Each structure stands twice: as C-alpha cells, then as structure tokens.
Amino acid sequence: MLGRDQGWITRRRARWAAVAVAPLLAAGLAVAAAGGATGQPASVDPLGGPLQEVRDATARYQDVDRAIDAGYVQFFGCVHEPLAGSMGIHFVNSALAGDTAVEPTTPEALIYEVKPNGRLALVGVEYVVFQEAWDAQSPTPPSLFGQTFTLIPSPNRFGIPAFYELHAWTSKPNPTGSFKDWNPAVLCPATEGHVH
Numbered sequence: 001m002l003g004r005d006q007g008w009i010t011r012r013r014a015r016w017a018a019v020a021v022a023p024l025l026a027a028g029l030a031v032a033a034a035g036g037a038t039g040q041p042a043s044v045d046p047l048g049g050p051l052q053e054v055r056d057a058t059a060r061y062q063d064v065d066r067a068i069d070a071g072y073v074q075f076f077g078c079v080h081e082p083l084a085g086s087m088g089i090h091f092v093n094s095a096l097a098g099d100t101a102v103e104p105t106t107p108e109a110l111i112y113e114v115k116p117n118g119r120l121a122l123v124g125v126e127y128v129v130f131q132e133a134w135d136a137q138s139p140t141p142p143s144l145f146g147q148t149f150t151l152i153p154s155p156n157r158f159g160i161p162a163f164y165e166l167h168a169w170t171s172k173p174n175p176t177g178s179f180k181d182w183n184p185a186v187l188c189p190a191t192e193g194h195v196h
Helices: 005-016 022-034 049-062 064-069 131-135
Strands: 072-081 085-093 109-114 120-130 150-152 163-168
Touching: 049 064, 049 120, 064 072, 064 085, 064 120, 072 109, 085 120, 120 131, 131 163
Parallel strands: none
Antiparallel strands: 072 085, 085 109, 109 120, 120 163, 150 163
C-alpha cells in the first residue's frame, strides 16, 4: 500500500480485538465463500436500477478509512475461487451482523478490490444474518431486491452457527449477475491463477 492507505492496516489491527463476534463472522464469510454460486437468476442492474439506493448510501465508504471509522473491520485477504471469480476483501461491521435487521442501506459487509496501484476500491456489499435469530422471528428466509438469501448451513467445517447471506455488486458489474456470490470481474492480485 502507498501513502495514507497504509494507515488502514494499523487501525484494522487495533480494532480487531474490540470486535466481539469477529471470529464467528469471519469464519462464516469463509463458509459463504466455499458455498459457491447462490443459484439466483442473473439480475438486471448494470450500475443502475434497484441497487442505486445502496450505492448512494455506501458512497462514503469508497474511502476505506471512512468504513473503518464506521466500525467495519477487515476479515481475510482477497477471497478467490479458481474458475468462478472473486469476492474481494470483506470489511464486516459486527454490530450489524449481530442483529436481525435486513436493511438495503446498511449492509453488514463492504467488499473491496485491490487496484493495480495498491489502493482499495469498493466493489460491492454483503448482507448477513444468523439463521437461528432470523428463524425465531420469520417463517421464511430473508430477501432483498427480490432475491432470497442463501443459507449456509450448520454443521459446517468451521463449526459456526448457520447463517443467511446475499452479495450485491453495487460498484463493479458482475457478468454472471448482480447478486451472485462470485464475480469474475473482481481481481485478487495475490491469488490470480493460483489454486488454494
């Protein structure tokens, strides 16, 4: 990283210990990464349409420092699946992830891509809610934008509670659909061409 982008690494580490649900949520997003495509139909929102409200609400987070200041903490490096695409780098707000609200303008996670110059660029968001808490209040899975969230069940290899998730590619179009988990257009510079 160059210049002031180095500062977010230090702030991220300082806040890491303060996030109570960080280990569960971090592992949960990894499970989502392992889950593959959501099976949802391709959507129409080539940077317009129903996701515009989300773009407007998260525009301030184009600057990752502002996301950190708002309580978003980085989890993992860049999440990549050979032949499917990438999810980028997740910054998660544990307070939002710990509640049962599903609000378009307050996503639980922000997704960034590392640009060739080393800077982070916001490319999308992810909505996350734990299944037990959600199912206690609703007989049907959560949904937004006409899309039903994907259930990541338990037991799973991370040993965490089941949760629902939905990706929305708000700032970088996804050629496979605006709500698919993997985006072939998102780059993970350190992992492109490498199998994990």
